[in-house]
Amino acid sequence: MTNPIRDYAWGSKTAFSELFGWVASASPQAEIWMGSHPADPSRLETGETLTDVPFMVKVLAAEIPLSIQAHPTQEQAQAGFAAEQAAGIPVDAPERTYRDPHHKPELALALTPFIALSGFDDPGAVVGRLTQVQRLIAEGDLAIAVESLCADILRDDYATAVRTALEDPSGLLSVAAEELAMRDTSSLEPVLADTLKRTGASFPGDSSIFVALMLHRVDLSPGEAIYVAPGTLHAYLHGAAVEVQACSDNVLRGGLTSKFIDVNGLLKTMNTAPQNPHIVEPVLTGSGIRRYVTEAKEFQLTQIDFPDVGMEYRTDGAGPMIALCTSGELAAGGISLCAGESAYIADGSSVVLTAENAQLLITQPRSQDPDSVDGDL
Incomplete structure (x- = not known):
């Protein structure tokens, strides 16, 4: 897959270089997008644009704080998108809030020490x-x-x-x-x-x-994850993480930004009740396999460590899937993946992944039985 890189002011010139061995950037690189969101979809080796993936995968690199923000529920997103469409606000307008009619639950898995704020204390x-x-x-x-x-x-x-x-x-x-x-x-x-x-x-x-x-502060170590439900006010202050979310780009900002802030819209969306941060404990489904599951049906995230899992790992076709190599080098279905590279695995396809020493993250829709311990996805 060829994935777009978003250059935002809060990004880092060196994080992706340090994580993946890339050449350092002359400008801040903030997000690598993997998925089919129409604003910036990934492309396959065939040249086709990726379509109909219910989740997005991002690699975030925050050198300075991201904006304080909340995301809408499905009902709020549908109503807000329809209202802004009816009002004739261009989808890419700075004052536009609802860029699609979808909610945006999200999971952030730390790749480096990662500082988050989440939920009212x-x-x-x-x-x-x-x-x-x-x-x-x-x-x-x-x-x-x-x-x-x-x-x-x-x-x-x-x-x-x-x-x-x-x-x-x-x-x-x-x-x-x-x-x-x-x-x-x-x-x-x-x-x-x-x-x-x-x-x-x-x-x-x-x-x-x-x-x-006013928010809880959470300091995550690599391998620790936090789930942010729709309506939860949150911000990421520093560090690199993989963020998995529903396929949406709807953001209601609440500060630490020069971008548009709709205070009334934010207050209608955010959950004002104090709530503890939702730290996601992985389910160990086998040696070298850690699965992060939340209430969101659009995604689950599985971390596979080679050689702990052995020299091979076979997917079971319960896709679609996006496989992201975060360290080392893997072979997958006749192609190789180095750190920072990803591959799309279509629904129904079974792929054998092989490596001597590598880490792989696979995102796919949540399984019907997230606690299943069968060694496969």
Whole structure:
């Protein structure tokens, strides 16, 4: 497969080089897209465009934070897409939110140490962080502005707190964010200080930094994964990961971005109830085989490590599948895959994959029996 690479400002010039041995890029490379989304589909060796794959696979490389965002449910996506179509908003317009009529559940599997924010933390924890920030600022009106956010959070009114942080009607939270970017944060809890450093350095004076502080922080090691359900407010701060998702590009942004933010649309979409991050524990289906399964029917992800699995691995045809080599070199159906390369396996096709020392990720629709321990996909 030939896959498009998206160059976004938050990407990295060196991550794909370090992961896959590619030549370093002159500009930030953010996402490798694998799938059939009409905005940028993959192409097969035959020259054909890939079609009708219900999921997308991406390799993300975040040098600086991605935007805070949430994705719609299926019903919200269908209604939003229809409304924007009826309004005549071009699909590629900056103010367009719904670029297709599909929901976007997603799974992120860390390839390097990977920092994520996901879901609203409980009020006590959020207020604790905001109180530390308030003390660090220690200035009248600015401290009062942060205190007002605390009051909203203690009432479990995350919607109002988010709206205030994003719209900042008084302008004081933006000034507070700018002050934080210049303050010595060594007196803060280390994780809080690191979050402020990463967000403030890239977005100084951005009041949405306070939205970031309302979310759980999750530090993933390579091989660990997190699932983000539709409606979950989240952001990825740093690192490389493979992201598997339904075939959609619908994003409602909530800060840490220069792109369009539809505050009302975001508030209608996001889940404002505190929720723990959904860490996905893999199911061991055999030696060298780890399967990551979620509620999303569009995909499941299987990691295959050679030689732990042996010298061969045979797929069972339950596709369509996208096979991505993340390290080493593999042979698959007469072709070779090096790190960073991928292949499409059509539904019903059985392919023997061979390698001496390699790692492979296979994405396919979720099986009817995700806990099956049969050694095949």
